[in-house]
Amino acid sequence: MCTAAISAFGIGRVEAVRSAVLAATTPVTPAASPVASPSPSPGAPRVLRTPGGNIVARCDAGLTWADALSPALGFHVEGAQQGPAKDYRVTFKTDGQEVRVVIRCTDLTPQAEITLG
Numbered sequence: 843m844c845t846a847a848i849s850a851f852g853i854g855r856v857e858a859v860r861s862a863v864l865a866a867t868t869p870v871t872p873a874a875s876p877v878a879s880p881s882p883s884p885g886a887p888r889v890l891r892t893p894g895g896n897i898v899a900r901c902d903a904g905l906t907w908a909d910a911l912s913p914a915l916g917f918h919v920e921g922a923q924q925g926p927a928k929d930y931r932v933t934f935k936t937d938g939q940e941v942r943v944v945i946r947c948t949d950l951t952p953q954a955e956i957t958l959g
Contacts, residue, residue, distance in 0.1 A: 890954040894934025894941030895919075897954070901947035906930040908945065917941070 887900040887909055895913035899906060905926035911919050913934050920935035930945040942957040 885950050888952050890943070890945065890952060892934065892941050892943055892954060892956050893958065894936070894939075894943070897932060897943065897945065899930065899945050899952035899954075901950045901952055902926070904928070904947070906945050906947050906952055908932065 890897045894917045898910040899908050907926045917934040917936045920933040922932040932943050934941040940959040944955045
């Protein structure tokens, strides 16, 4: 709105109209009742968070699969194993820091062993 329109309309009225428009366009969400998060099923992909980045890993046929690698801001993937393996290894690196990760499957759930260097 231009200044003249605000002056003619009145600043208080502009605020009242603004509030009414926002109330009409803002969806009201009911309060959510607490729900327990389901545990991931065995063999389901799991996000493993490390200081160097995230890894989406899963277990299948006794092997560890890394479906996605996502370096943290400032990091890059220095080395990553190709294909599935019993122990999957990846290294995230940035200037002055290295994060080495070994992923193993325990009861069909990927677990990360993290070494900072």
